[in-house]
Amino acid sequence: MRDLIAAAEAAADAAGAAIRPLFRSPLLVEAKGDASPVTEADRAAERSIRALLAARFPGHGVIGEEYGADRPDAEYVWVVDPIDGTRAFVTGRPLFGTLIGLMRGGRPVLGLIDQPATGERWIGAQGEALRFRGAMGGTPGTRPCATLAEAELSCTSHEMFTSAEAPRFARLQRACRRATWGGDCYSYGLLALGLIDIVVESDLKPWDWAALAPVVEAAGGAMTDWQGQPLRLDGPGQVIAVGDRALLPEAVALLG
Structure with a gap:
């Protein structure tokens, strides 16, 4: 696992070197097929990540948002989102992240x-405690939260829910203490620092969640689909992340 973590960190360093010069600078923003913004920063960062991983682990597969899948049936497959939260990136808000x-x-x-x-980084690995670094502070680990009535809920946008999903999410929102919007992957990092208790989202692609689940779990939380089942590459993209695992049955019941 040590070599895998070192490679992930080196890849993140390479991506950051491509991204930082373009942050809060004039950018030519194009529209992808799903109408979300994409910039040269996305593409350059993913190219850097893929090149480094291919050099270190030529037998591994890669699935990336910008350049698709290469050997997706390999035993080990890297899943990459060079800039999760591109809308935050192009509007100058430091709520995006490389996954x-x-x-x-x-x-x-x-x-x-x-x-x-901001220089913040979260690393979660199977069987290991969460690693976090950040100049702004923060203690790795989720916090106790016994019921949704005490919980801080976060979601990137209500627009991600279908007409069938929206009423189910609304039930959950009413049960929580408070809801905040926006954040993309950064919200999951805050959950892993014990500042948010639950994140519920939908329409996530594998590159949106594959890096998040190990971080949440290494911090002491859990991340599942809306039925409380493990997330799958071919799943519907419905996600529940909780800091306190005791919240999961209540959340699943309200979203069911």
Whole structure:
């Protein structure tokens, strides 16, 4: 695992070197097929990540948001989102992050969240405690939260829910103490620092969640689909992340 973590960190360093010069600078923003913004920073960062991983582990597969899948049936598959939260990036908000996850046999075993503007980094690896570095402070580990009535809920946007999902999410939101919006992957990092208790989202692609699950779990939390089942590459992209595992049955019941 040590070599895998070192490679993920080196890849994040390379991505950050591509991203930082373009943050809060004039950018030519194009529209992808799903109408989300993409910049040269996304593409340059993913190219840097792929090149480093290919050099160190030529037999591993890679799935990336910008350049697709290469050997996705390999035992080890890296799942990469060079800039998760591109809208935050292009509007100058440091809530985006680089996500580098590693799947083994279809299950997440390693995840890294890197915020290249603030220098914060979360690393979660199977069987190991969460690693966190950040000049702004923060203690790795989730906090106790016995019921949703005490919970801080976070979600990137209500627009991600379908007409069938929205009422289910609304039930959960009413049960929580408070809801905040925005954050993308950064919200999961804050959950792993005990500052948020639950994140519920939908329409996530594998590169949106593969790196997050090991971070949440290494911090002491849990991350599942809306049925409380393990996340799958071919799943519907519905995600629940909780800091206190006691919240999971209540959340699943309200979202069911």
